[in-house]
Amino acid sequence: MLKVPDTFEYALDFELDDDAIAHVFVRDALVQFGDTPGALPWRFYRQAGLVAGRVHGIGQLDGRRHLAVALPDEFGAETLPEGLRAAGLRSWFGVLDDVSLAIAMRGVQLVEWDRTHRFCGACGTPTERVGHERARRCPSCGLSAYPRISPAMMALVTRGKELLLGRGLNFPPGRYSALAGFLEAGESVEEALVREVREEAGVEVKNLRYFASQSWPFPNSLMIAFTAEWAGGDIRIDANELADAQWFPIDALPQLPPRLSIARALIDATVAELSARP
Structure with a gap:
């Protein structure tokens, strides 16, 4: 990663x-x-x-x-x-x-x-850099702007020794990955995970477990990755979000994201853990 x-x-x-x-x-x-x-x-x-x-x-x-x-x-x-x-x-x-x-x-x-952020989003005045912190401040109305960070959850759902993987609409042909989505205002990461998995794939999850996080500048995401266990439901994809979603046995996985991504680290670590189970 x-x-x-x-x-x-x-x-x-x-x-x-x-x-x-x-x-x-x-x-x-x-x-x-x-x-x-x-x-x-x-x-x-x-x-x-x-x-x-x-x-x-x-x-x-x-x-x-x-x-x-x-x-x-x-x-x-x-x-x-x-x-x-x-x-x-x-x-x-x-x-x-x-x-x-x-x-x-x-x-x-x-x-x-x-x-x-060279201009104030509230009044349009040119902003100025702040010396003691990473910020731009409006000299007219005082509004401060900090580097934008957009938190997004990532969920790798397991069912026994199977992984739920989805193929995004803009993925290269054949590539699948863990499910992911941005948080809504006022939402916790855990609430976002449950909602996104339900919305994108139609299944319910339980036993959420934090894995790791990674900054991902496309354009300003903070990916927060979890594993979760399948709790019920059949796959019903949201065609506005996914081209496909399937359960894959850990010994028959499709093309995966590159190794520098947290998605691949999450998948590799989970496969290793599941493979060690009897």
């Missing part, structure tokens, strides 16, 4: 110099050198002709500062200097190392929050 190392230290440091590791973005597209993708100091990008726009500290790892750098609006994915390429983070899966990708996944959420 993709995540930053435990030794990563969160920071609000905004200083950008040639030695700082820069995660450079055109809107939500990560900029890389096409022939040597990877996390590089800012000097390489500066020497290639890039100019920093908005800059956000991400944190520090092994003594190196990591910053998210949004290019000014005049830069676009199609107008970058020769040798540079911009693409959505999913395009860099399997290309970048896991640590660089995990830090970039934090960075993109910061630059996109900053870009979309």
Whole structure:
């Protein structure tokens, strides 16, 4: 499962110099050198002709500062200097190392929050950055905006040694995963899990058990994963949410999500646990 190392230290440091590791973005597209993708100091990008726009500290790892750098609006994915390429983070899966990708996944959420909150949502006044915390504040009405985090539950339902897996409408052909959905206002994670499983697949669950969580920046989700046991009901999918849902024996699973996702970690851990049972 993709995540930053435990030794990563969160920071609000905004200083950008040639030695700082820069995660450079055109809107939500990560900029890389096409022939040597990877996390590089800012000097390489500066020497290639890039100019920093908005800059956000991400944190520090092994003594190196990591910053998210949004290019000014005049830069676009199609107008970058020769040798540079911009693409959505999913395009860099399997290309970048896991640590660089995990830090970039934090960075993109910061630059996109900053870009979309440059004006107050209540009165339209240009907002200002707050120095002591990650926030933008309206100097006119005082409204503060913080990076958006959208909590979403994930449920892997078991029935004996079977798993309930669904295929989302936008999944690659043949891929199945655990069920998932966003929380509604005022809902607990547990209430959302029961509701989403009922709405998407038509079954009831019991014995919810927390597994883990993962930040997932598409665009700003916090995936909170659980296992649950089937308590009754037959599969009746919501065609607005799923293309299919089935019970799969643990020794005959379909194509699964990539290993960097919490969905795959949840499935793999559950299969290992069920396989060890008599």
